[in-house]
Amino acid sequence: MNSQAAAVEVKGLRMAYDKKLIQEDVDFSVAKGSVFIIMGGSGCGKSTLLKHMIGLLAPAAGQVLYGDTDYWAAEIAEQDAIRRRFGVLFQGAALFSTMTLAENVMLPMRLNGPRGQRRGEQRERAEHLLELVGLAPAADLLPNEISGGMKKRAGLARALALQPEYLFLDEPSAGLDPISSRRLDELILDLRERTGAAVLVVSHELPSLFAIGDDGIFLDAVSKRPIARGAPKQLLESCDHPFVQAFLRREAPPEATSE
Amino acid sequence: MSPNRRERIRALAALGRDALRRFSTLHEVATLLGEVILAFARLLRGKARYDAADTWAVVQASGAGALGVVTLVSLLIGAILAFVGAVQLLKFGAGQFVADLVSISTVREMAAVITAVVLSGRTGAAFAARIATMQGNEEIDALKTLGVSPVEFLVLPRVLALTLMMPLLYAYSCAVGLIGGWAVSVGMLDLSSTLYWTRSADALEGTHFLLGGSKSVCFGFLVAFAGCFHGLRAGRNAAAVGEATTSAVVSGIVGVIVIDAVFALCAYALDV
Numbered sequence: 001m002n003s004q005a006a007a008v009e010v011k012g013l014r015m016a017y018d019k020k021l022i023q024e025d026v027d028f029s030v031a032k033g034s035v036f037i038i039m040g041g042s043g044c045g046k047s048t049l050l051k052h053m054i055g056l057l058a059p060a061a062g063q064v065l066y067g068d069t070d071y072w073a074a075e076i077a078e079q080d081a082i083r084r085r086f087g088v089l090f091q092g093a094a095l096f097s098t099m100t101l102a103e104n105v106m107l108p109m110r111l112n113g114p115r116g117q118r119r120g121e122q123r124e125r126a127e128h129l130l131e132l133v134g135l136a137p138a139a140d141l142l143p144n145e146i147s148g149g150m151k152k153r154a155g156l157a158r159a160l161a162l163q164p165e166y167l168f169l170d171e172p173s174a175g176l177d178p179i180s181s182r183r184l185d186e187l188i189l190d191l192r193e194r195t196g197a198a199v200l201v202v203s204h205e206l207p208s209l210f211a212i213g214d215d216g217i218f219l220d221a222v223s224k225r226p227i228a229r230g231a232p233k234q235l236l237e238s239c240d241h242p243f244v245q246a247f248l249r250r251e252a253p254p255e256a257t258s259e
Numbered sequence: 260m261s262p263n264r265r266e267r268i269r270a271l272a273a274l275g276r277d278a279l280r281r282f283s284t285l286h287e288v289a290t291l292l293g294e295v296i297l298a299f300a301r302l303l304r305g306k307a308r309y310d311a312a313d314t315w316a317v318v319q320a321s322g323a324g325a326l327g328v329v330t331l332v333s334l335l336i337g338a339i340l341a342f343v344g345a346v347q348l349l350k351f352g353a354g355q356f357v358a359d360l361v362s363i364s365t366v367r368e369m370a371a372v373i374t375a376v377v378l379s380g381r382t383g384a385a386f387a388a389r390i391a392t393m394q395g396n397e398e399i400d401a402l403k404t405l406g407v408s409p410v411e412f413l414v415l416p417r418v419l420a421l422t423l424m425m426p427l428l429y430a431y432s433c434a435v436g437l438i439g440g441w442a443v444s445v446g447m448l449d450l451s452s453t454l455y456w457t458r459s460a461d462a463l464e465g466t467h468f469l470l471g472g473s474k475s476v477c478f479g480f481l482v483a484f485a486g487c488f489h490g491l492r493a494g495r496n497a498a499a500v501g502e503a504t505t506s507a508v509v510s511g512i513v514g515v516i517v518i519d520a521v522f523a524l525c526a527y528a529l530d531v
Binding site for chain 2: 092095098108
């Protein structure tokens with residue numbers, strides 16, 4: 001666990017769809033300026049946990065604390081205020097297909113940006129962010145005119161539009177070639193340094209996990225609870241749970257705990 | 260437990276499940292309706308957040324974009340009414356009353372119903388497909404994380420656009436339908452042009468337009484609402500877009516016929 005102050009804290013979270021339990025006893029905190037990885041096999045509830053954290057799905061029980069405020073117990077206005085501090089990159093980038101990349105990046109500024117900000121200023125900032133992710137020449141293209149990797153980077157630029165305190169990235173490297181994936185990892189680390197945001201990443205791309213993770217949690221689909229805590233590198237060296245070891249070493253899982 | 264008894268219990272359980280499912284759908288409809296009303300109130304207070312460019316595109320697609328198909332269908336409906344009417348009326352030597360039949364049935368019933376059915380298949384389906392695709396691409400989730408209500412951003416502009424465009428298309432459909440009837444009456448039934456238009460003008464009353472116009476407003480709202488509703492509740496798989504589109508068209512058309520029947524009953528009761 002990072003020794004810096006916690007930016008977001010999850011306490012006693014129980015995740016379930018109707019009566020079907022997904023995970024329980026999920027407890028962790030994420031320090032400011034750190035990259036926290038949510039790990040686990042397919043179907044263990046990583047993306048569901050992210051949905052609980054970004055306000056898309058209420059948990060069955062437990063708290064998600066931003067500062068001292070429990071998101072799910074807060075008034076709607078408070079929830080809106082917290083959400084304005086988020087930047088989210090969805091698994092498929094979730095770019096608005098009728099808008100150009102620049103318009104996509106400008107959208108959060110138009111909806112939640114400072115009052116009185118002129119369109120020209122928004123466009124300037126959008127171009128700056130697209131340049132940051134290496135997409136300046138594609139600013140006026142539509143999402144269907146670019147590749148999957150470019151979409152991910154454009155989604156990241158949109159997530160950064162309002163200088164978020166909390167950056168949530170759902171499978172940022174999934175489906176990317178190794179070079180694009182490496183570039184994206186470097187970009188995430190660079191952004192963490194520059195903005196000091198708490199970055200939460202859902203991923204099972206091993207090279208990425210090891211490259212960017214400062215801390216993390218490992219969810220298990222069989223026991224339906226977290227089975228390990230710590231940075232991916234640290235877990236590789238010291239965690240003795242057979243499934244975690246199999247996962248991080250990319251080996252065949254032991255029968256008793258695998259999916 | 261005997262097999263017969265088990266069978267009866269199973270049938271009862273299936274009936275109960277179906278009733279609960281329908282009740283749950285009704286609850287979802289009521290919730291969305293409430294959200295649309297609240298979003299409209301925010302729009303009136305100038306607080307609604309929506310994309311003006313997208314709204315304008317929807318207005319164009321629902322209005323001007325539908326003119327071609329509305330023209331063709333309305334023209335043919337007017338012509339068909341004239342044909343069917345003429346075959347019966349000529350038997351009684353009352354061929355000139357074709358104009359009355361075409362004008363009253365077009366203005367009072369057919370223009371509004373046919374326009375709504377066409378737009379249900381065209382625009383309602385497009386709304387459902389667009390919103391369901393956005394659901395699958397996580398675009399709706401992205402809107403929510405930006406603190407924007409999808410109802411305000413996507414549903415309200417579409418519902419308003421179609422509710423406002425439908426009466427205009429209805430008026431246009433009336434004109435084209437009357438022209439269709441005129442073409443058949445003059446070209447094939449040897450009715451004079453002057454007689455056709457004079458009889459039409461005499462037959463039509465303000466209440467006919469009022470009734471047809473009121474229906475078109477309701478139909479516009481219903482078709483757009485059905486499209487958005489099925490789009491929003493779509494699943495996130497590839498089949499979901501097709502399912503949402505089909506459901507939107509079916510519920511749009513069935514809804515239009517049901518509302519038309521209610522209007523007919525009310526008009527009868529009020530002697531309009």
